[in-house]
Amino acid sequence: MSPYDKPKGWTAPLRELGRAAVFLLTTLAHMKLSWLQLGETLRQIYFAGVRSLVIIVTGGFFVGLVLTLQTYDTLTRFGAADAASTVLALSLFRELGPVLTTLLFAGRAGTSITAEIGLMRATEQLDALDLMAIDPLERIVQPRLIAGIIAVPALTLIFNLCAILGGLVFAVFMMGNDVVTFWSGMQSTVELWRDFGHGMLKAVAFGVLAGWLAVYFGWTARPTGEGVALATTQTVIATAISVLMLDFVLSAFML
């Protein structure tokens, strides 16, 4: 069966999952560390991570604004407006930061990785590598997978930072709250490992997932325009669904 022959029938999703797992294990088995690989990996981290900064910074800032707006409005009714910063930090570090960052990453970088690998297959570039005795799993897939694993946690940190800044702007500069109350509420409640650390662990797991799915769908894309378009859509849908499902599972274990 060629890599882009999709399983059919009612067992198809399970078989697809199995194939994706075999693909990941094969990629891990083909991993090689060299200076050439390091350079390529850094380049991919730049493309997947640095170039996603605009969407992450903007997205994070506005999520922080709207989250504080909503919690501030609700908590004011109970006379607990001072707790807004705590709610913001906890919901961001534990859930929203890693999840939203991964969803934005899948839309911005995951699709581009899938389309790039899919088009490399369609234009015989993967064949050319193979024929030059250069392993495409090692040269093309490995750097992009590692880039996803590094970029998602790094972007989550930046997303969280921007969202807190957004919250600060709303609570302090727009609602006139005391800046010391804002920071002290957050400091006294947020625990480094239980809240922040667990969130970052999730971000690493989501990074593996987003990178894995992006390279897998690119690798198995049919070498046609339609095939590449379908693969990019699959990357976004599969990443979104699996991240939300994995988030629940990880949260259940971590709490």
Added chain:
Amino acid sequence: MTAENTSTIRLDDVSLSLGGREILSGLNLEIPAGKVTAVMGPSGAGKTTVMRLITGQLKPDAGSVWLGETRVDALKPKELNGLRRNIGVLLQNGALFTDLTAFDNVALPLREHSGLPEALIRRIVLLKLQTVGLRGAADLFPRELSGGMNRRIAMARAMALDPDLMLYDEPFAGLDPISLGVSLRLIRQVNHALGTTSVVITHDVGEVAKLADQVCIIADRKLVASGAPDELQRSSHPLVRQFVDGLPDGPVPFHYPAPDLETELLSRKVRAQ
């Protein structure tokens, strides 16, 4: 056959099916060393499949593929990679890496496999680019070059490691007369200068006479004729005649298999949209 045989490439009784369709059946093919051999045949006859069998990208369902004394279809992935370092392949569209310049494309196999210092790699790459007439385009990206130039860069990349065997997949498809003339001259030149064995997969009958020492015609899943280009011009084999004369109908039918036209036209059946 023994190791003393001059044939470098040999396909013995090869059969292969892909996606449930039989592509080759009992194909026997010999390609002599140091010469330019054209593998021809109608579209879909399995010419590119033959190339993929030689490079080990496909394994036959039955039969064996030999490159000199090495049985290609029995090699393990690492051994296959070792073999591929001695094979240069020009793919149909060049398959250059679009994010690398012409220079870096040609330098890629050298950086990967030669272990030479960068200063020496630079000289080799410039010499290879000089051979294909594109040293001046070293810093340009594939998107900045024409299709014909891209293929010449790809040819420079294919011969970067001075391979013993060069495979060209449809090197003349879609080229203007000037680029075509350049490609013909280059293939000949590389063959003579480096003494490589060259296999050209093509269906361009006119150009083959100017280029090839030997021609093999594949059709109907097997080898139907082989010999010098002028021998094939004189052949009376109906399939060879149809192919050489470019006749629209013959052993290779003009029509795709279909039910009787009258029956289908008069049928009330409506095609599903």
